Amino acid sequence: MLTADNLRPLLAQALGETNLPFPGKQSGKVRDWYALPGLEGRRLLVTTDRLSAFDRVLACVPYKGQVLNQLAAWWFEQTADVIPNHALSIPDPNALVARDATPFPVEVIVRGYITGVTSTALWYRYSLGERDIYGYTFPDGLRKNEILPQPIITPTTKGGPTGHDERLTCAEVTERGLLDRPTWDQIQAAALAIFRRGQAVAQKAGLILVDTKYEFGRAPDGRVLLIDEVHTPDSSRFWKADTYPARLAAGEEPENFDKEFVRLAYAEKGYRGDGAPPAVPGDLWLAASSRYIAIYEMLTGQDFVPGAYPAEPRLIQNLRAAGLL
Ligand SMILES: Nc1ncnc2c1ncn2[C@@H]1O[C@H](COP(=O)(O)OP(=O)(O)OP(=O)(O)O)[C@@H](O)[C@H]1O
Ligand SMILES: [Mg+2]
Numbered sequence: 001m002l003t004a005d006n007l008r009p010l011l012a013q014a015l016g017e018t019n020l021p022f023p024g025k026q027s028g029k030v031r032d033w034y035a036l037p038g039l040e041g042r043r044l045l046v047t048t049d050r051l052s053a054f055d056r057v058l059a060c061v062p063y064k065g066q067v068l069n070q071l072a073a074w075w076f077e078q079t080a081d082v083i084p085n086h087a088l089s090i091p092d093p094n095a096l097v098a099r100d101a102t103p104f105p106v107e108v109i110v111r112g113y114i115t116g117v118t119s120t121a122l123w124y125r126y127s128l129g130e131r132d133i134y135g136y137t138f139p140d141g142l143r144k145n146e147i148l149p150q151p152i153i154t155p156t157t158k159g160g161p162t163g164h165d166e167r168l169t170c171a172e173v174t175e176r177g178l179l180d181r182p183t184w185d186q187i188q189a190a191a192l193a194i195f196r197r198g199q200a201v202a203q204k205a206g207l208i209l210v211d212t213k214y215e216f217g218r219a220p221d222g223r224v225l226l227i228d229e230v231h232t233p234d235s236s237r238f239w240k241a242d243t244y245p246a247r248l249a250a251g252e253e254p255e256n257f258d259k260e261f262v263r264l265a266y267a268e269k270g271y272r273g274d275g276a277p278p279a280v281p282g283d284l285w286l287a288a289s290s291r292y293i294a295i296y297e298m299l300t301g302q303d304f305v306p307g308a309y310p311a312e313p314r315l316i317q318n319l320r321a322a323g324l325l
Contacts, residue, residue, distance in 0.1 A: 014064070029050060047069040066093040078198075158215075
């Protein structure tokens with residue numbers, strides 16, 4: 001069990017960026033990726049410790065990259081019978097060899113509850129008085145964090161490393177020509193099916209999978225693949241199941257094990273993503289690290305085995321051992 005005192009010295013060592021000896025490095029907010037010469041159709045995805053929220057990088061959090069990479073790999077296995085995915089191998093705790101796909105320009109968010117404080121979140125829009133949101137009509141009188149009658153899909157455009165994601169209705173995805181009809185139908189069905197699987201698996205771990213974001217892409221052989229990450233605390237909200245009903249009834253926030261508590265800490269300072277973010281105490285990032293590790297252990301039922309810091313020399317060693325370097 002890693003305590004805050006164990007974690008504090010690692011704040012300075014967290015993996016902020018990689019510079020691996022591969023060509024074609026590109027970076028998203030959280031991942032760096034590289035071409036793998038000689039391995040056509042594959043890419044190396046390295047999940048760093050960067051923490052992004054409100055569409056920007058706010059800090060580097062020890063072990064966050066490892067948790068995301070290993071937890072996504074675990075979920076890819078749990079969902080492989082529902083939809084094929086891009087994962088091929090895990091040469092290092094922070095690295096994934098993935099099938100290179102052409103990402104579709106739509107992020108597919110599935111929501112089982114009405115919640116969230118960012119400008120694209122369902123609860124935030126509802127709390128502003130909006131009742132027609134993402135093409136769905138909501139009744140008056142809903143409470144924050146309440147379950148929806150059934151999970152709904154609320155797509156956004158893919159904003160990329162700098163741009164903000166723009167809200168879409170399901171109809172607009174095809175109307176704007178972002179996807180053709182058969183592909184969008186296939187993706188919506190897959191998204192709902194993975195979400196149902198995720199909720200069932202989370203429930204066994206005493207957790208509620210509240211909502212999540214999926215990315216899909218087209219593989220060179222034409223198949224639709226689940227890419228990027230799946231059901232991690234970056235892409236999803238998780239609440240503790242046993243305390244949820246009493247907390248909802250009392251009007252309290254559910255116990256969460258995801259990035260939401262970071263968003264809430266900023267929202268308390270009145271920040272929702274516009275302009276420069278306010279300063280927050282460093283202990284927030286230690287708490288974030290503990291939560292990422294806790295959710296990994298709860299979901300997988302396995303002990304988290306921390307990888308060595310500094311991470312970059314270890315990555316190089318492991319990539320050599322895997323014959324990739
Ligand atoms: N198999 C794949 N083939 C091609 N691109 C992929 C694949 N898997 C993931 N990607 C893309 O790689 C990038 C991963 O980087 P990262 O998650 O840091 O991106 P981001 O979208 O900027 O960040 P955030 O997830 O915080 O919005 C994304 O743009 C994602 O669409
Ligand atoms: Mg991403």
